[in-house]
Amino acid sequence: MNKLLCCALVFLDLSIKWTTQETFPPKYLHYDPETSRQLMCDKCPPGTFLKQHCTARRKTVCAPCPDHYYTDTWHSSDECLYCTPVCKELQYVKQECSRTHNRVCECEEGRYLELEFCLKHRSCPPGFGVLQVGTPERNTVCKRCPDGFFSNETSSKAPCRKHTNCSAFGLLLTQKGNSTHDNICSGSSESTQKCGIDVTLCEEAFFRFAVPTKFTPNWLSILVDSLPGTKVNAESIERIKRRHSSQEQTFQLLKLWKHQNKDQDMVKKIIQDIDLCESSVQRHIGHANLTFEQLRRLMESLPGKKVTTEDIEKTVKACKSSEQILKLLSLWRIKNGDQDTLKGLMHALKHLKTYHFPKTVTQSLKKIIRFLHSFTMYRLYQKLFLEMIGNQVQSVKISCL
Numbered sequence: 001m002n003k004l005l006c007c008a009l010v011f012l013d014l015s016i017k018w019t020t021q022e023t024f025p026p027k028y029l030h031y032d033p034e035t036s037r038q039l040m041c042d043k044c045p046p047g048t049f050l051k052q053h054c055t056a057r058r059k060t061v062c063a064p065c066p067d068h069y070y071t072d073t074w075h076s077s078d079e080c081l082y083c084t085p086v087c088k089e090l091q092y093v094k095q096e097c098s099r100t101h102n103r104v105c106e107c108e109e110g111r112y113l114e115l116e117f118c119l120k121h122r123s124c125p126p127g128f129g130v131l132q133v134g135t136p137e138r139n140t141v142c143k144r145c146p147d148g149f150f151s152n153e154t155s156s157k158a159p160c161r162k163h164t165n166c167s168a169f170g171l172l173l174t175q176k177g178n179s180t181h182d183n184i185c186s187g188s189s190e191s192t193q194k195c196g197i198d199v200t201l202c203e204e205a206f207f208r209f210a211v212p213t214k215f216t217p218n219w220l221s222i223l224v225d226s227l228p229g230t231k232v233n234a235e236s237i238e239r240i241k242r243r244h245s246s247q248e249q250t251f252q253l254l255k256l257w258k259h260q261n262k263d264q265d266m267v268k269k270i271i272q273d274i275d276l277c278e279s280s281v282q283r284h285i286g287h288a289n290l291t292f293e294q295l296r297r298l299m300e301s302l303p304g305k306k307v308t309t310e311d312i313e314k315t316v317k318a319c320k321s322s323e324q325i326l327k328l329l330s331l332w333r334i335k336n337g338d339q340d341t342l343k344g345l346m347h348a349l350k351h352l353k354t355y356h357f358p359k360t361v362t363q364s365l366k367k368i369i370r371f372l373h374s375f376t377m378y379r380l381y382q383k384l385f386l387e388m389i390g391n392q393v394q395s396v397k398i399s400c401l
């Protein structure tokens, strides 16, 4: 009996190989007791079970699987298989049981099947990034971040990231990164140079009274001669003349002079006051975070030649949000030759009313105008400055005597 079954199985096995290669529908060998012959019967298709073997006169009879049972291959079994009744813990039903398909269970999001359990996907620690994201069947694959890359987080999703290229942003590399830390770029010198607010609102306010109402060709030289301390050299003056419009020349000259004499007591005081002024301006406007559209509106509402959309785009890229308005105002001033930024700003504020411009920003701008216009401050600087120039003139006179 056992031997017979064994032989039948070998036969069956051979027949499967033979039938799957050669025929459709696939066949199986069946011993027909009526005729005492081996018959080739059709197998039953998925979704059915074998009800009656074929005979010499009749084909195989198959019947549909009952509810909760399935077969998913061509076969010659007289039973369907019972569908998996419930999914495991932490699994959900991906596909319900049907006659042709067992119920498919899958681990929940973020887990994969290991033996019988849905385990959490591995998180890659700092210094390692995700090479292959985990699937319901497979754990996350991590890899150590290679040179030039880093990962500073524990994550099952994040790949290694490239170190920030400081020079590409016009910044200086101050600390080289490693596998767990990004490069650190210095924001200060290079970045402000890149944003490049050359003459600030405060410097403009302070230097403005030195701008003559009528420009004469030798005005700049007269101013240079009047200034105490180290003189700005002729080359620099020529360069300033070449590059800047008349009002701007005064600002640039005073800025250069201020820089060259920054260790002199008189100038130290001026620098201190300008610094104070600037931190006050920053306090008022530094938090304003305007959208591109709002910056465009603000520039649109200034009189005279307009700062272009392209300039605004560049400014937004190069400058921190706290510097953007100030940079755009300085661009406007340079574009408009001898205009007074504060006057332009006052004009703009009147027109901004028609736009839905953030009230906090317009109020901040008004405060800045008031602050910079404050009579006392103006007088203070004027006095300081005239004193300096006066002393100089006197000392010139004395030395001439």
Ligand SMILES: *[C@@H]1O[C@H](CO)[C@@H](O)[C@H](O)[C@H]1NC(C)=O
Pocket: 152, 153, 182
């Ligand atoms: C990771 O580095 C990025 C880029 O340098 C930084 O923005 C982020 O705050 C860092 N995250 C942590 C958790 O340190």
Ligand SMILES: *[C@@H]1O[C@H](CO)[C@@H](O)[C@H](O)[C@H]1NC(C)=O
Pocket: 165, 166, 167, 168
């Ligand atoms: C950084 O950017 C600069 C300019 O875009 C480029 O020349 C340089 O090769 C970059 N460096 C790295 C390490 O990618």
Ligand SMILES: *[C@@H]1O[C@H](CO)[C@@H](O)[C@H](O)[C@H]1NC(C)=O
Pocket: 175, 177, 178, 179, 180, 181
């Ligand atoms: C990476 O650099 C940081 C400081 O930038 C340091 O604290 C850390 O130990 C370094 N890690 C490795 C693996 O060298």
Ligand SMILES: *[C@@H]1O[C@H](CO)[C@@H](O)[C@H](O)[C@H]1NC(C)=O
Pocket: 289, 291, 321
């Ligand atoms: C400015 O606003 C934008 C969106 O309007 C935001 O993405 C950004 O983080 C803000 N920046 C600052 C410094 O508040």
